[in-house]
Amino acid sequence: MSKWTAKSLCDYISSRPELLAVTKKYPFRITSHVASLIKHPGDPLWLQFVPDSRELENDGGYEDPLGEESLSPLPNLVHRYPDRVLWIVTSECAAYCRFCTRKRLWNKKVHIDQRSIRDVVEYLRHNKRISEVLVSGGDPLLIRTTKLREFFSAIRRVKHISVIRVGTRLPIVSPQSITRKKMDLLREFQPLYVMLHINHPSELNDPVCEVLSRMADCGIPMASQTVLLRGVNDRAEILRELFVKLLALRVRPYYLLQADLMKGTSHFRAPISEGLRIMFELRHRTSGLAIPHYMVDLPEGGGKIELTPSFIEAVCENRVIFRNRLGKPAFYPLFHGEKRVLRRLLLPRLE
Numbered sequence: 001m002s003k004w005t006a007k008s009l010c011d012y013i014s015s016r017p018e019l020l021a022v023t024k025k026y027p028f029r030i031t032s033h034v035a036s037l038i039k040h041p042g043d044p045l046w047l048q049f050v051p052d053s054r055e056l057e058n059d060g061g062y063e064d065p066l067g068e069e070s071l072s073p074l075p076n077l078v079h080r081y082p083d084r085v086l087w088i089v090t091s092e093c094a095a096y097c098r099f100c101t102r103k104r105l106w107n108k109k110v111h112i113d114q115r116s117i118r119d120v121v122e123y124l125r126h127n128k129r130i131s132e133v134l135v136s137g138g139d140p141l142l143i144r145t146t147k148l149r150e151f152f153s154a155i156r157r158v159k160h161i162s163v164i165r166v167g168t169r170l171p172i173v174s175p176q177s178i179t180r181k182k183m184d185l186l187r188e189f190q191p192l193y194v195m196l197h198i199n200h201p202s203e204l205n206d207p208v209c210e211v212l213s214r215m216a217d218c219g220i221p222m223a224s225q226t227v228l229l230r231g232v233n234d235r236a237e238i239l240r241e242l243f244v245k246l247l248a249l250r251v252r253p254y255y256l257l258q259a260d261l262m263k264g265t266s267h268f269r270a271p272i273s274e275g276l277r278i279m280f281e282l283r284h285r286t287s288g289l290a291i292p293h294y295m296v297d298l299p300e301g302g303g304k305i306e307l308t309p310s311f312i313e314a315v316c317e318n319r320v321i322f323r324n325r326l327g328k329p330a331f332y333p334l335f336h337g338e339k340r341v342l343r344r345l346l347l348p349r350l351e
């Protein structure tokens with residue numbers, strides 16, 4: 001049984017000047033649900049949600065690591081890719097992840113009024129290549145249902161928008177907040193995909209599993225995004241357990257994200273080489289349905305790049321030599337003249 005509550009964690013932080021100093025710049029917020037799951041200081045949930053003095057270190061990170069503000073044609077609307085936009089509709093979360101890529105917004109109030117909504121709708125209407133809107137924050141599902149309906153209805157007024165995505169962690173950190181009313185709303189605006197943020201198997205306790213199952217029963221498609229975090233989930237066996245459990249709950253593991261270069265979060269970043277090693281292990285031990293894309297989101301708006309371990313040992317004149325799941329060589333024939341093209345495509349990996 002956990003000894004921690006939201007109040008006892010606040011008391012713990014208040015008694016330590018070095019942690020209190022962190023919260024003056026980056027506030028502390030946690031739900032009773034998450035606090036009750038913490039077993040001891042330094043466990044996977046503690047590391048994700050409890051402040052750390054290293055957050056104030058000058059580690060070379062960025063205030064806005066993904067360059068979102070420079071890619072915003074309107075306040076709170078990020079247009080990085082030609083066919084989709086990200087709409088930040090709130091800066092509020094039920095619990096603050098200490099590695100958050102938008103920590104710059106924690107002390108700001110994102111307010112979306114009727115004029116802001118009209119401006120977004122007009123922007124979408126005049127950019128007909130846009131077919132998808134990701135509603136994000138903060139956590140959009142923390143917004144009251146009537147206001148959230150306004151946002152979804154506004155998006156649906158634009159005929160060429162086919163898909164809405166909602167980025168949320170609320171079902172994980174406060175499962176009791178996902179009411180039937182909220183689920184009905186999500187189902188009403190289909191095709192709408194819920195993009196969950198889940199990092200460790202301990203987050204999938206009974207109340208969370210129950211609410212995810214009910215969402216799936218309502219026909220709400222769900223995918224998960226996991227951040228690779230040093231000391232939290234940077235082991236193949238931990239991630240395999242997480243991804244297999246998610247798949248059984250009808251949540252598709254979608255992304256394993258290399259931690260963004262957010263200022264004061266370098267203590268969370270695992271080496272890319274470790275992420276590739278983990279993906280190599282998962283590939284041979286886990287169903288393909290349970291294996292996400294391993295991605296790095298490049299700084300200053302460079303976009304997402306997939307990182308994949310190479311199974312190619314060599315490209316010869318008439319065949320490719322692979323390393324199979326047993327670590328032994330395996331061969332596949334090439335067409336005449338294919339070697340040159342293949343080597344050009346694979347050169348960065350082979351040299």
